[in-house]
Amino acid sequence: MFTRWLKIVALLMFFVPWPAHALLTIEITGGSEAALPIAIVPFGNEGFAPPEDISSIISNDLKSSGRFAPLKQSELISQPHEGQQVNFADWRLLRSEGLLIGKVSSQDGENYQVQFQLYDVYKSQQLVGKRYNVPASGMRTLAHQIADVVYETLTGEKGVFSTRLAFVTEIKNVDGSKRYALQISDADGANPRTVLQSRQPIMSPSWSPDGDRLAYVTFENAKSEIYVQELSTGKRQSVASFRGLNSAPAWSPDGKKLAVTLSKNGNPEIYILELSTGKLSRVTHNSQAIDTEAVWMPNGREILFTSDRGGRPQIYKVNADGGRAERVTFEGNYNASADISPDGRMMTMVHGVNGGFHIAVQDLETGAVQVLTETRADESPSFAPNGRMILYATEQKGRGILAAVSVDGQIKQRLGESGSAVREPAWSPFKK
Amino acid sequence: MKHNIVDNLFAGASSLVLHVVLLAMFIIGMDMTSTPKPLAQEPQKEIVQATVLDENLVEQEVARLEKLEQDKKNAEQERQQKVQDQLEETQKELARKEQEYQDMEERARIEAEQRAKAAEEEQQRIADLAKQREAEEQKRLEAEKQRKQEEELKQKAEAERKQAELEKQKVEAEKKRLEEEKRKAEAEKKRLEEEKQKAAEEKRKAEEAKKKAEAEKKRLEEEKRKAEAEAKRKAEEAKRKAEEEARRKAAESDLQRQLEQEQQERETRRVKGVVDQYSLMIQQRVKRYWLRPANVQSGLQCTVQVSLLPGGDVKNVKIVKSSGNAVFDRSAESAVYKAAPLPQPSDPKAAAALRDFQFIFKPE
Structure with missing residues (x-):
């Protein structure tokens, strides 16, 4: 009787090896993010x-x-x-x-x-x-x-092909003098157009969150000044022209403030400038070190900046309304010029190691650092607005060029075919 | 010539008379010879077999025979008397016949006279002759009568002698009969003895036969017993064998079932093995073709139900549980499509299990 039972069960098993409710399931993990x-x-x-x-x-x-x-x-x-x-x-x-x-x-x-x-x-x-x-x-x-x-x-992500790049070109004239230009191009580096020309250096262009304006530093008046220029009209306005150093403007996410580096009190410190009122508030208070290159966290409450308060330049984080700064980078003896991904999770910076300066990313949550480039004089990394690419300047045959690298380091490409040396690029936000 | 005719006529008449007379005499004579005559008997050969008899028995037998002889003599006297009586009676009868003869004679005389009357002359003429002839005839008749009487006496004496002879023969025959009886008795006795012997023999034989029969019976019984025992033994043996066979078969059957079950389990395992192997191959293949979107939030997962055509080509792909991210879902669907044709086992059972199944796509 029992064996018969077994037989029946066996038969059932035989005929219904995989009942419908137990549909064979195959798990597919991994996969690739290949093109x-x-x-x-x-x-x-x-x-x-x-x-x-x-x-x-x-x-x-x-x-x-x-x-x-x-x-x-x-x-x-x-x-x-x-x-x-x-x-x-x-x-x-x-x-x-x-x-x-x-x-x-x-x-x-x-x-x-x-x-x-x-x-x-x-x-x-x-x-x-x-x-x-x-x-x-x-x-x-x-x-x-x-x-x-x-x-x-x-x-499933927004493309950045309609966004723009801002960068500074430097052209050497035949008489040895130099001509600087602030230019804007398509995201592929093509179709560059000049928004500002100067015989004096132009530095640190920074896109307003709406993409309509640029803040930059000029020396046209024999001293450093911070301007904000409306791109559609070309109309511009000096927003910081204090004694000493006025540099490294960075738009707050709401577009109402600029974080800037001023040395009006002797030592370069991070300040926040309220654009509508011109009101300044000091963020850093370290008289022994240079604090500069501020960048806002997307939440608008924190600021990352470069400081050599530890002896060598490293990235620190501080609340926008002041307070104690905390060190963010620990790998390598040089970390500077930070930018934050739109989602606030990744930071890119110039990472100095073994005498070379490379573009690296650091996971702000885990602190993991990945070096993305092998070139030795990379500078000014800037996230694409979708966070997938990083625009930076590097040197080729002694001349600055634009390049971009994917955040995973897989894709690297040179952008533009400008005949001039290119420096200090910045990737625009999405058009609002 | 005349004479002759007369002669002849006379002769004829006398012949007629003579014939009548002779006829009458014959008739009478016939009557006379109606007395008992000894029959000529073939004397029987005596076959006497000497036999030694018991003296007493002989004496007894002799006495008995003497007595028997005496009785016979008495009977003989009686019989002689009877014969005498008979003789007298016969004489009386003879006289009576004589009378009758005379009567008949008378009637014949009358008739003759009547005829003589009619032929008186004739009768006269021949009277002498007739007388002569009658006398001669008378004489001859008388002589004949006398001869006949003598003959009769002689015959009578002869008959008596023959009778005596017969008696003697009878006695001898009787004696012989007795002897024969004795012989017969002896033969009978012998026969009886023989029969007795025979009976004894038969009895013996019967006993022997009985013994034999009993022995046979016993033997048969023994055989029967043996046969029964053998049959019983064989039956038990057969039963034992049958049981053993049944046990063996049951064991075999169990073994068979077990084998079948094991076979099925093996088959199931085998099919499962094939399915697992092919699942792995399918997994590897789909994995290779899965281009998942980069930079998606972690924890995305979608379930895709797949129906395959026999060759492993995709018949249908359906998102049964979306990740919530259309691109992620599509990447999964595309991975399945791109991986097609998916590896399909040639084994039909395994292939059937891999005809409809589902994938769960998750990046990690």
Whole structure:
């Protein structure tokens, strides 16, 4: 009887080895954050040819982010421009997850209609599609916008391709004199335009949180001064011109204050300047050391700054309304020029080790430091507004250039093809 | 010639008469010879077998025979008397017949006279002759009568002699019979003895047979007993064997069941092994193809239900539990699609288990 029971049970087990309620489950952990394969088909064209190769711009943008691996043009199986021309099976063969197609048409060469569609190849599904009317001059900006849409659609994060970079160029004249320019470019370093020129050095550009204004330091009046300039109008205003040193402005997250370094009392200290009233409040009180390069935490209550109060420059943190500063960096004998990621979790800084100065990131929670670059004269790291990339200046053949590195150090790229030496870059916030 | 005819006629008449007379005499004679005649008997051969008898028995037998002889003599006298009586009676009868003859003679004479009357001349003419002839005939008849009487006496004496002879023969026959009886008795006795012997023999034989039969019976019983014992032994042996066989079979059956069960367990284990192996292969493959979005908040996790086609191609992918992050979910779906065709075991059971299943995607 018992054996019969067993037999029945065995039979049941035999026939129902995996009952429906115990559906076999396979756990997939890890995975990779490797670049996503995407097919970007050159946009079709009707009528006047567009002044920019939109699909190339988009492709470069996506590639520069390190998050995408656009297929090479030669790999493209076909060149559909409209949905009904797409054969998804072809693109699946290429293991391409995304497919971007589009077309540009113009009747007059001045105004263009641009449309694009982004598909999920495996689900044979359109993820997003848009249509724009744009003047010829706006074609590059539109391309960056489309790249942002693609990026955001496929990564879930905002793209930074429509954001801007501010940096200072230094041009040596033939007579040996130098000409400085404050410039703004697209996020890919292209399309630079000068917002300020000077025969005297320009330093430390800083973006207002809304991206409409820049604060910077000039020496045009034979002394250091802090200006705030409205980009759309070019109108500017000196906000700090105290005796001694006026430098390193940093916008508070609410855009109402600047943290600045002043030496009006003899020793460089961190102050907070209320822009609407011009009221100053001192944050640091260490007369033996230099405290400078303040940066606000996103919460607007704390400030990080560089100080050599410990003998060598290190990063410290202090409440914006003063108080005791605490040291943040402990690795390496030199840490300076901090910037904070938009989410406040990561800090990037120039990290000096073995006589070299590299871009590093430090997890503010754990204190873990990761050096991202191998170049030896890196400076002024600045987070992209989505926190994925870090813009910095480095030297190539004795000349300053712009470069960007992903926060994981995987992607490094040089930005722009400026003929001039570039220094002190700053990545803009998202356009509000 | 005439003479002849007369002669002949006469001769004829006389012949007729003579015939009538002779006929009558024959009839009478027949009557006369109706007396008992000894039968000519073939004398029986005497076969006497000498036998030694008991003296007493012989004497007794002799006495008995003497007595018997005496009795016979008496009977003989009686019989002689009877014969005498019979003789007298016969004579009387003869006389009576004589009378009757005479009567018949008378009637014949009358008739003859009547005929003589009719033929008186004839009768006269032949009277002499007839007389002569009658006388001669008378004489001859008388001589004949006398001869007949003598013959009769002679025959009678002969008959008596024969009778005596017969008697003697009878006695001898009787004696012989007695002897025969004696012999027979002896033979009977012998026969009886033989029979007795035979009976004894038969009895012996019967006893022997009985003994034999008993022995046989006993033997048969023994055999039967043995056969029964053998049968019983065999039955027990068979039973024992059957039980043993049953036990063996039961053991075998149990073993078989156990083997089957083990087989099934092995099969289940095997299938599970294959499934596990292929699960691992599928996991590795999907993992390789999973491009999860970077910089997502930690702790994201989504469950994807997958239906495969027989070749391992994806029939359907469905997010059954979203991570809340569309990009993360899509990365999981895409990973499954990209990994297709997923490794599929050739074993149908294992393949069936891997036809519908689910993935849980989580970065760590």
